[in-house]
Amino acid sequence: MVRVVDRNHPPKSPLVVEGRDAIRSWLEDTYSRDMTHHVVDPVVAEDRVALTTECRYPDGTNVTCACTAEISEGKITRQRVVQV
Template structure:
């Protein structure tokens, strides 16, 4: 008797979603009860911005990926039920953003994500 395979995380869907500015495609990678923490200059480690569930995460993704900027998935590593990736972004005026994420998966879906980002000032 074999064991059921755990669904794999779809790294190509992650790349397509990021690089095509497709918030809906990215949202499909999250579990219903996912939690996303964002740490940056404005939301520092002791008080991160926290989004609970797909609804709040959707609002954030729709905001970010509706902006006039280019997004690129730089690196992505999957090991078991963890994913790490870096994303670079650039606004038309040349301002750049670099984001790094660490994620935990359950059945191939994101359940926890910590995103650390920095941008040109």
């Protein structure tokens, strides 16, 4: 499950993406956009990962995304994303 909080999805009603196919579609949509993505400050532990992604659209708009994820048996089981 991925839970996203951003300007369109405030904390009281976050975007929740569940299931392998839905998460795949969400990721494909995100990474197919005309923008650059740079992962910075990753922190990896046995059962967790945290990172920040800095994104930039061609018009100069910047987006920063903070992500934490729980890992079990080598797979992400829960992810939280806050982007501004």
